[in-house]
Amino acid sequence: MKTLTVSLGERSYPIYIGSRVLESGELLSRHLSSSQVMVVTNETVAPLYLDRVRQSLDGKQTAEVVLPDGESYKSIESAMVIFDELLVRKFSRDASLIALGGGVIGDLVGFAAACYQRGVPFIQIPTTLLAQVDSSVGGKTAVNHPRGKNMIGAFYQPQCVLADTSTLDTLADREFSAGLAEVIKYGLIRDFEFFVWLEANLEMLLGRDADALTYAIERSCINKAEVVAEDERESGVRATLNLGHTFGHAIETGMGYGSYLHGEAVAIGICQAADLSRRLGWLDTDSVERIISLLRRARLPVMPPADLDVDRYLDLMAVDKKNVAGKLRLILLEKIGRATLPMAVDLELLRATLSEYDGRG
Amino acid sequence: MKTLTVSLGERSYPIYIGSRVLESGELLSRHLSSSQVMVVTNETVAPLYLDRVRQSLDGKQTAEVVLPDGESYKSIESAMVIFDELLVRKFSRDASLIALGGGVIGDLVGFAAACYQRGVPFIQIPTTLLAQVDSSVGGKTAVNHPRGKNMIGAFYQPQCVLADTSTLDTLADREFSAGLAEVIKYGLIRDFEFFVWLEANLEMLLGRDADALTYAIERSCINKAEVVAEDERESGVRATLNLGHTFGHAIETGMGYGSYLHGEAVAIGICQAADLSRRLGWLDTDSVERIISLLRRARLPVMPPADLDVDRYLDLMAVDKKNVAGKLRLILLEKIGRATLPMAVDLELLRATLSEYDGRG
Numbered sequence: 001m002k003t004l005t006v007s008l009g010e011r012s013y014p015i016y017i018g019s020r021v022l023e024s025g026e027l028l029s030r031h032l033s034s035s036q037v038m039v040v041t042n043e044t045v046a047p048l049y050l051d052r053v054r055q056s057l058d059g060k061q062t063a064e065v066v067l068p069d070g071e072s073y074k075s076i077e078s079a080m081v082i083f084d085e086l087l088v089r090k091f092s093r094d095a096s097l098i099a100l101g102g103g104v105i106g107d108l109v110g111f112a113a114a115c116y117q118r119g120v121p122f123i124q125i126p127t128t129l130l131a132q133v134d135s136s137v138g139g140k141t142a143v144n145h146p147r148g149k150n151m152i153g154a155f156y157q158p159q160c161v162l163a164d165t166s167t168l169d170t171l172a173d174r175e176f177s178a179g180l181a182e183v184i185k186y187g188l189i190r191d192f193e194f195f196v197w198l199e200a201n202l203e204m205l206l207g208r209d210a211d212a213l214t215y216a217i218e219r220s221c222i223n224k225a226e227v228v229a230e231d232e233r234e235s236g237v238r239a240t241l242n243l244g245h246t247f248g249h250a251i252e253t254g255m256g257y258g259s260y261l262h263g264e265a266v267a268i269g270i271c272q273a274a275d276l277s278r279r280l281g282w283l284d285t286d287s288v289e290r291i292i293s294l295l296r297r298a299r300l301p302v303m304p305p306a307d308l309d310v311d312r313y314l315d316l317m318a319v320d321k322k323n324v325a326g327k328l329r330l331i332l333l334e335k336i337g338r339a340t341l342p343m344a345v346d347l348e349l350l351r352a353t354l355s356e357y358d359g360r361g
Numbered sequence: 362m363k364t365l366t367v368s369l370g371e372r373s374y375p376i377y378i379g380s381r382v383l384e385s386g387e388l389l390s391r392h393l394s395s396s397q398v399m400v401v402t403n404e405t406v407a408p409l410y411l412d413r414v415r416q417s418l419d420g421k422q423t424a425e426v427v428l429p430d431g432e433s434y435k436s437i438e439s440a441m442v443i444f445d446e447l448l449v450r451k452f453s454r455d456a457s458l459i460a461l462g463g464g465v466i467g468d469l470v471g472f473a474a475a476c477y478q479r480g481v482p483f484i485q486i487p488t489t490l491l492a493q494v495d496s497s498v499g500g501k502t503a504v505n506h507p508r509g510k511n512m513i514g515a516f517y518q519p520q521c522v523l524a525d526t527s528t529l530d531t532l533a534d535r536e537f538s539a540g541l542a543e544v545i546k547y548g549l550i551r552d553f554e555f556f557v558w559l560e561a562n563l564e565m566l567l568g569r570d571a572d573a574l575t576y577a578i579e580r581s582c583i584n585k586a587e588v589v590a591e592d593e594r595e596s597g598v599r600a601t602l603n604l605g606h607t608f609g610h611a612i613e614t615g616m617g618y619g620s621y622l623h624g625e626a627v628a629i630g631i632c633q634a635a636d637l638s639r640r641l642g643w644l645d646t647d648s649v650e651r652i653i654s655l656l657r658r659a660r661l662p663v664m665p666p667a668d669l670d671v672d673r674y675l676d677l678m679a680v681d682k683k684n685v686a687g688k689l690r691l692i693l694l695e696k697i698g699r700a701t702l703p704m705a706v707d708l709e710l711l712r713a714t715l716s717e718y719d720g721r722g
Contacts, residue, residue, distance in 0.1 A: 076437065087508040090679055118503065118514040119594075142479065147448040153479040154515065318451055
């Protein structure tokens with residue numbers, strides 16, 4: 001088992017990475033001071049892991065909420081289901097929540113924990129690669145709004161994260177690939193050496209080799225934890241974690257949540273950000289090809305959906321939350337291994353990138 | 362104009378108290394860095410003050426949301442109305458919100474500001490006595506849930522508070538009295554001298570004498586600001602601000618939001634807390650009578666509704682958020698001017714207090 005720390009002063013917390021850490025009653029009880037614990041999970045994850053977590057909570061007053069699976073359940077309505085159950089059970093402000101599932105469950109439960117009685121403790125047990133390397137680290141919680149992704153949320157840190165690599169054995173290939181998009185992102189924005197390692201070891205990862213996975217998750221979490229420790233509330237460098245996300249969110253919103261997985265949309269967005277970086281003279285054609293090639297090898301889409309035209313795309317991007325006072329600002333790449341801070345981009349260049357991809361998906 | 366500071370480190374903010382401070386474009390612009398500003402108010406307040414605030418926002422991109430008046434609109438649905446409008450207008454994470462109204466508007470808009478894109482700045486312009494002395498100070502924001510008051514919320518501080526005493530001229534008598542309940546509370550929990558001043562000056566306050574009002578608001582805000590500075594997240598002494606509130610919330614929830622004003626329910630709750638304190642041997646009968654008498658003179662109810670029986674009352678109190686791990690804990694009075702920290706109380710004594718009042722409302 002590896003232990004990392006996300007350093008945020010009094011809000012610091014550990015990430016435990018390893019096989020079967022979710023069964024560790026010792027780890028859970030070390031971070032649970034509450035006698036009342038609610039586990040929130042979904043219908044896919046519950047049959048696989050809920051029993052094991054339940055056994056680790058022996059002696060606590062427990063409750064469970066099992067939601068349907070999917071991004072469309074990352075909603076204010078799902079948060080209300082959690083609040084209802086907490087109140088029916090008379091769970092107090094000293095209760096704790098456990099998020100057992102992927103990014104949807106993690107973001108939703110983190111938001112519910114942030115808001116229930118103005119904040120109760122929670123623990124993340126991410127069961128997808130995406131959640132282990134991204135959404136469970138850094139305290140961004142949110143639900144979606146029909147008009148935009150993650151529009152309603154809070155910065156709220158968990159008590160700890162248990163990233164159990166053995167849960168990835170049961171993960172569908174498509175979900176696994178979506179997680180790789182964020183893994184590759186860390187190499188692109190700040191860790192060239194890791195990018196090269198990924199090029200050399202991608203087949204090992206796709207084969208779910210335990211050692212390769214542990215290394216990739218650890219290195220991803222270290223990268224993210226360093227960025228978050230430097231800029232918890234995203235006033236500066238944290239924004240670089242959003243490489244590809246403004247493009248990607250537009251795809252997710254425009255196509256309806258759930259038709260594209262978050263990581264898939266981000267993969268496409270990374271390609272568009274790379275293309276725009278090339279147009280600005282920063283990336284050469286070879287680097288762009290190298291990025292696209294690695295994403296393709298990870299079995300990720302690299303072209304946007306055919307039915308999203310340029311004007312609709314721009315409209316969807318304009319409400320993305322990364323924009324300062326109405327101006328569209330994007331994260332781009334100076335080179336592989338170094339991202340820019342958010343910057344206003346020339347609309348014509350952006351149109352050129354969107355047109356390049358328009359209708360080719 | 363009086364200026365107080367709520368001292369919370371980097372989250373510190375000023376409270377400006379005085380006649381016509383809401384018209385001060387200078388004060389507003391000093392605390393508004395955003396070019397996009399949304400004013401949220403209600404149908405009662407809008408015709409009185411919205412124009413004046415709008416004029417102070419000259420040069421900004423503004424939007425307005427006018428909600429119906431009443432506690433029943435302090436809901437997640439109203440928050441969604443605000444989010445919808447922010448998104449339709451493409452307001453970014455650098456937008457600011459202004460809460461123009463009483464406690465319902467303040468709590469709701471504070472919560473919306475805490476959650477929109479994970480937090481945008483907001484300014485409080487409280488237009489009721491209750492909001493000026495209580496809900497606009499301290500950063501507690503929330504909406505109600507059908508099963509309990511303030512169950513969904515956040516600790517989130519405003520940029521500043523503009524407490525305009527001239528807005529109280531138009532306040533209905535019943536609303537004004539409800540505000541006095543919280544004013545009297547400050548005397549009871551930590552400021553005996555202020556309690557004595559209130560006994561001597563209550564008629565001046567009821568006559569809305571400007572100097573008496575300014576003094577009472579200032580002294581209330583100083584008391585609250587001191588408590589909040591000591592304990593922002595209510596792990597200790599801040600809980601004393603909830604004197605009478607666990608009883609009161611049970612009345613509000615049990616009778617349906619809106620049938621009792623918050624301050625009215627708190628006034629009844631204060632009487633019950635005083636009665637229970639007497640049963641524990643802390644308050645003498647004279648002190649209890651003195652408290653009840655001042656509340657009566659402030660034209661506040663001092664008996665609970667007849668149709669709330671003891672068992673229903675206990676059930677409603679048990680979900681109140683002041684309870685630690687399922688145990689009912691109440692704020693009581695050691696004497697006039699000193700409250701206890703939340704303490705578990707003997708169920709039989711509590712039943713005696715509730716029965717004392719049962720069916721007499």
